[in-house]
Amino acid sequence: MRIVVLAKPVPDAGQERLRNDFRMDREATTEVINGNDEYALEAALKLVEASPDGGEVVLLAMAPDHAQETLRKGLALGAASAVLVTDPALEGSCALTTAHVLAAALRELSFDLVIAGVDTSDGGGGVVAAGVAALLGLPYLSYAARIEPSDGRVRVRRITPNGYEVLEAPMPALISATQALGAPRYPTLKGIMGARRKEIVIRTLADLDLAGARARGVEVGGAAATARVTGSRPRAPRGTPKVVQGSPAEAAQEVVTFLAERRLI
Amino acid sequence: MAGAIWVLGESKGSDLARVSAEVATLGSALGAAAGLDVVGVVAGASPDGLAAEFARYLPLVHSLAVPEAAETAFASAVGPSLAALVEREQPAYLLVGATSDGRDIAGILSVLLGWGVIANASAILWQDGRPEVEVSILGGKLLTTSVFTGQHGIITVRPTSVTAEPLASRGSVVPVTVSPEIALPAVTVVSRVAEESEAVPIDEARVIVCAGRGVGGPEGMHLVQALANELGGTVGASRAAVDSGWIPYSQQIGQTGKTVKPRLYVGLGVSGAMQHMVGMRTSETIVAVNRDAEAPIAEVADLVVIGDLFAFVQALISALQARST
Numbered sequence: 001m002r003i004v005v006l007a008k009p010v011p012d013a014g015q016e017r018l019r020n021d022f023r024m025d026r027e028a029t030t031e032v033i034n035g036n037d038e039y040a041l042e043a044a045l046k047l048v049e050a051s052p053d054g055g056e057v058v059l060l061a062m063a064p065d066h067a068q069e070t071l072r073k074g075l076a077l078g079a080a081s082a083v084l085v086t087d088p089a090l091e092g093s094c095a096l097t098t099a100h101v102l103a104a105a106l107r108e109l110s111f112d113l114v115i116a117g118v119d120t121s122d123g124g125g126g127v128v129a130a131g132v133a134a135l136l137g138l139p140y141l142s143y144a145a146r147i148e149p150s151d152g153r154v155r156v157r158r159i160t161p162n163g164y165e166v167l168e169a170p171m172p173a174l175i176s177a178t179q180a181l182g183a184p185r186y187p188t189l190k191g192i193m194g195a196r197r198k199e200i201v202i203r204t205l206a207d208l209d210l211a212g213a214r215a216r217g218v219e220v221g222g223a224a225a226t227a228r229v230t231g232s233r234p235r236a237p238r239g240t241p242k243v244v245q246g247s248p249a250e251a252a253q254e255v256v257t258f259l260a261e262r263r264l265i
Numbered sequence: 266m267a268g269a270i271w272v273l274g275e276s277k278g279s280d281l282a283r284v285s286a287e288v289a290t291l292g293s294a295l296g297a298a299a300g301l302d303v304v305g306v307v308a309g310a311s312p313d314g315l316a317a318e319f320a321r322y323l324p325l326v327h328s329l330a331v332p333e334a335a336e337t338a339f340a341s342a343v344g345p346s347l348a349a350l351v352e353r354e355q356p357a358y359l360l361v362g363a364t365s366d367g368r369d370i371a372g373i374l375s376v377l378l379g380w381g382v383i384a385n386a387s388a389i390l391w392q393d394g395r396p397e398v399e400v401s402i403l404g405g406k407l408l409t410t411s412v413f414t415g416q417h418g419i420i421t422v423r424p425t426s427v428t429a430e431p432l433a434s435r436g437s438v439v440p441v442t443v444s445p446e447i448a449l450p451a452v453t454v455v456s457r458v459a460e461e462s463e464a465v466p467i468d469e470a471r472v473i474v475c476a477g478r479g480v481g482g483p484e485g486m487h488l489v490q491a492l493a494n495e496l497g498g499t500v501g502a503s504r505a506a507v508d509s510g511w512i513p514y515s516q517q518i519g520q521t522g523k524t525v526k527p528r529l530y531v532g533l534g535v536s537g538a539m540q541h542m543v544g545m546r547t548s549e550t551i552v553a554v555n556r557d558a559e560a561p562i563a564e565v566a567d568l569v570v571i572g573d574l575f576a577f578v579q580a581l582i583s584a585l586q587a588r589s590t
């Protein structure tokens with residue numbers, strides 16, 4: 001079982017900052033692998049471990065060069081190698097062109113499954129994975145809470161707004177992962193040491209075959225982004241909260257009055 | 266109808282999803298500001314019923330039958346037909362709820378049409394001849410505005426961004442068919458399971474009582490539920506409560522759960538970790554109950570009750586009951 005995990009390096013929660021041109025500042029903050037992509041990685045590692053004929057997990061990211069450091073964290077958890085697509089021209093890419101770049105990079109890899117996260121914490125919209133699947137003609141099984149491969153097919157329990165559905169498709173396929181798949185493992189010292197020797201393959205735009213994108217009239221890179229942030233302002237602060245102490249009955253009475261004033265009860 | 270604004274309607278179970286009605290209302294206001302027609306589209310195996318419901322909010326709704334959607338995964342089944350319809354009718358913009366199906370469709374249509382996506386809109390204005398989309402990012406710390414660089418685009422809209430308003434008179438439903446040239450690989454639906462719940466889904470709820478680790482266990486959860494019942498709300502949870510197995514993941518609020526924007530959020534024994542707050546800080550009114558006066562959730566709260574949540578919640582339930590009798 002060979003699995004490629006789409007793992008986006010993102011600023012750690014709470015540390016995100018926008019630059020003056022309204023792009024995410026990816027230099028000044030420590031980065032981590034996007035939370036949902038860590039669930040994807042954990043699910044992938046478990047599937048490979050359970051697979052009778054072994055296999056391996058490969059990470060794929062499109063990110064600035066310094067993201068190698070973040071990818072090492074995924075290698076420390078057990079991924080065998082990583083591919084980093086990095087090029088100054090990609091800075092400021094939109095979701096559509098990101099999907100084209102990831103699809104082009106995946107065309108050069110062999111896999112039974114691609115697992116992405118359902119969305120990213122740095123402002124992503126949960127659309128890239130569906131786009132990649134459509135571009136590559138891969139069956140797309142999203143919002144996975146459970147992944148069960150057998151005999152060249154894969155079953156996914158997909159979370160829906162009012163329950164779940166069980167989906168099935170032949171492999172290779174692309175799956176998007178939720179937290180319901182299970183918490184990621186912690187890196188071991190051995191894993192961290194071993195990660196230093198694992199390979200991170202660097203690919204630039206010139207290395208990728210983007211004929212597929214061009215055939216659709218899509219240019220990739222920040223200059224060709226289909227959407228752009230034009231402004232940002234901090235949300236008006238709420239002000240200092242009202243603090244209620246005292247006996248439970250007194251506190252309850254105060255809260256009832258507060259809620260009634262705001263017409264919430 | 267070239268240049269129109271289209272709104273995609275989706276179902277929840279057999280009903281129209283509430284977010285679709287909201288997006289229709291948002292789209293109508295945008296259309297009025299832009300001087301553009303606003304048209305609904307419902308795609309599915311037998312979309313007419315849903316389209317009729319959607320026509321309560323829009324003057325015209327296309328009902329696009331895609332028989333394959335009966336037993337194959339929704340977005341892959343309807344994506345190519347929707348793309349073909351868009352190419353034929355040439356609307357300028359497409360609006361859809363930022364739900365699981367809505368995001369799947371947005372991602373697929375984006376690559377099939379070559380249109381950009383602006384995700385998670387909380388408001389859309391018409392400025393300089395194009396939509397200017399307001400998005401609350403980084404868990405509501407910042408409000409950004411975004412535009413498309415081209416003439417087209419797809420906007421996903423967060424649930425509860427506006428209040429849905431039906432039209433004075435019902436619109437009309439027009440059945441349409443297309444024969445798409447491409448198909449996406451079929452994904453078979455082996456079974457669909459609806460988990461019966463009276464409660465409003467967490468991302469649509471107007472009142473949420475959120476259980477944190479401080480609730481302590483199943484017994485505490487009963488108390489949380491009792492307060493939610495009293496307030497007419499839905500029970501939500503922090504990841505700590507979900508990881509402890511007290512409540513399903515579907516109710517989780519935060520970075521890897523749902524983003525919510527209720528009128529009232531009551532956090533019980535929730536500390537307010539950044540990954541939780543990104544999912545709830547844009548709630549209209551936030552009340553936090555915590556025995557730790559230093560808990561970070563106070564940073565975003567309008568009212569903080571410092572004390573033991575068990576004693577307080579029991580007293581609050583009694584006070585609410587006394588009030589209503």
Ligand SMILES: Cc1cc2nc3c(=O)[nH]c(=O)nc-3n(C[C@H](O)[C@H](O)[C@H](O)COP(=O)(O)OP(=O)(O)OC[C@H]3O[C@@H](n4cnc5c(N)ncnc54)[C@H](O)[C@@H]3O)c2cc1C
Nearest residue numbers: 035477478479503504505519520521522534536541556574
């Ligand atoms: C990648 C990633 C994604 C994550 N995604 C999410 C997410 O989507 N949603 C989420 O919620 N978290 C998420 N987390 C976890 C998050 O970091 C916190 O661990 C979690 O939110 C803590 O939950 P809590 O506030 O319930 O628990 P705690 O932080 O343990 O807080 C419990 C609080 O209850 C109070 N308390 C205890 N007993 C009582 C009592 N009797 N009366 C009153 N107060 C009491 C305590 O003072 C404390 O403040 C994520 C973490 C990671 C790494």
Ligand SMILES: Nc1ncnc2c1ncn2[C@@H]1O[C@H](COP(=O)(O)O)[C@@H](O)[C@H]1O
Nearest residue numbers: 006062116117119120124125126127128
């Ligand atoms: N630059 C990227 N590098 C690697 N994977 C990505 C990238 N952008 C998005 N993805 C994958 O697509 C998923 C959805 O991203 P998004 O649509 O941006 O929210 C993520 O969880 C990742 O698995």
